[in-house]
Amino acid sequence: MNFSQPSITELEEKYVIDAMRTSRLSGDGKYTKRVYEIFRERFGVEDMLLTTSGTAALEMAALLIGLEPGDEVIAPSFTFSSTINAFLLRGARPVFCDIRPDTFNIDEEKIEALITPKTKAIYCVNYAGVSCEMDRINEIAERHGLFVVEDAAQSVGSTYKGKPSGTLSELGCHSFHETKNYVMGEGGAIVLNEKKFIERAEIIREKGTDRSKLLRGVVDKYTWRDIGSSYLPSDVLAAMLTAQLERFDEIMEKRMSIWNFYQENLIDAERAEKLRRPIIPGHVTHNGHMYNILMPSEAARIWLSDELRKLDIPAYICYVPLHSAPMGRKLGYVPEDCPVTEELGHRLLRLPLSARLTTADAAEVVERINQLLSKMPV
Ligand SMILES: Cc1ncc(COP(=O)(O)O)c(C=O)c1O
Known part of the structure; x- marks a missing residue:
């Protein structure tokens, strides 16, 4: 019996072959755009970027909120290593918060006692696709001037008080890994719920350059602007995800x-x-x-x-x-x-x-x- 094998049909095959023949292999082609359209229509998401993994989306979030050595980030210990590595790579220290015994999500009532002058952010994780108590978490974060990153790797399609997962804090991070509900092999997305993040997110995702502006015809050459990495997935993988999202x-x-x-x-x-x-x-x-x-x-x-x-x-x-x-x-x-x-x-x-x-x-x-x-x- 299979444990969590994805469902792949002729539609995925058709789109992947089409992408190989007609789309921009290195990413941001027609299938990536189609994924954004589906997220807009279905979840009202205005701004998102496909990434090479959920891990990459979480790392981008750490860069976007400017985490630095000496910062502290409150996060559950009951999660995948990527949630923590994302900010550990920036030199920030995890402050592990215990979980609720009912949902196994971060216990929002234990967060405040862990806040120190060094605390910069809360990374919360929607375990098993069930949302954390986002109203309370956002309220605590607002009062203490902290960022909230929603690790929504497992919760594409879930909702909290009627609002879609991934849209419940400044930044939401999805995964489309083979083991998730909707797959592209390896892949993910960062949902940018505040406009202030968009320009820098595009640069970080394109190896620290403003190449995406060149592709949109906004500039006539692109250049190195910031730190960044290779977080942009091929359109061939976006084609697989398009078929999954159409299903x-x-x-x-x-x-x-x-x-x-x-x-x-x-x-x-x-x-x-x-x-x-x-x-x-x-x-x-x-x-x-x-x-x-x-x-x-x-x-x-x-x-x-x-x-x-x-x-x-x-x-x-x-x-x-x-x-x-x-x-x-x-x-x-x-x-x-x-x-x-x-x-x-x-x-x-x-x-x-x-x-x-x-x-x-x-x-x-x-x-x-x-x-x-x-x-x-x-
Ligand atoms: C909660 C959580 N965060 C992050 C990730 C990392 O996602 P990816 O495998 O797409 O890098 C996973 C994947 O297993 C996960 O379950």
Whole structure:
């Protein structure tokens, strides 16, 4: 059974071949523009730039908000390394904040106690496609003069109080990596929710040059203006993403049908206190990015994932908490610094979920889990 394989059809193939033959291979061609149009029509996004990865989008955000050595950034430790590396590369220091036990997102009520005169930004992460408590986070940030970067790598298509993910702070960062809901192989996007970022973002993305102005015919030669890197993806990859976004509803519906199937059919296991199902706050909608079960202990999580894998059902831990990972320890953190993350992070198990999975696959997963839980030794 596949774990999270993307759904690729003849439409993706057609657009990729067309891009190779007729578009600007090095990027910013007709398919990149089409992606922007779709985001405008669907989510009301005015300004965004496709990037070579979600990681690149997060790095661009760190450059755009001017992070420097000595700055502190508050972020969850329950995330992917890229969230933290993005500003560590600029010399800023992560200040890890614990997570909420219900959504596993940054605990907004623990942020304020971590703010010091060195704090410059909050990087928040929409874990499993479920938005953080953005009103409260933005309110704290405004009061203390901090930037907020929304790591929306997993939450394309989700909403918070009716507003699309990625548009809920100054800068939103999406991922279109192979493992995400909408894919371009490797790729991402930075959503620029304030006009002041646009000009510099274009320069940073084009190796520190104003080449994009030349391509728009605004200048007659381009030159080196700022630091930057190679953050602009090929239009061939944008072509793949265009097809995926044209299939937006189909992919979303397939993922949601699997997610909902798990949610409806694991209720008895939850009632028997063998596991806890995901908790989705009423004011958010999610995109079915992941389905995670919370096991009663780490030993139970390890046992169940091992048993499922013996039955050819892939199920994995989500993240090893970063504060207690080797790099987190090198930075001086100890497991006790984020006790909720440390406790729950090791108990979460991610079940197979993709637009290619069938309801029969999901039924098999549920059946096997229920059988195994009835003889769980731990
Ligand atoms: C929360 C989070 N942030 C950032 C990233 C990095 O995205 P990418 O793989 O596109 O660089 C990921 C991807 O796994 C992620 O899950």
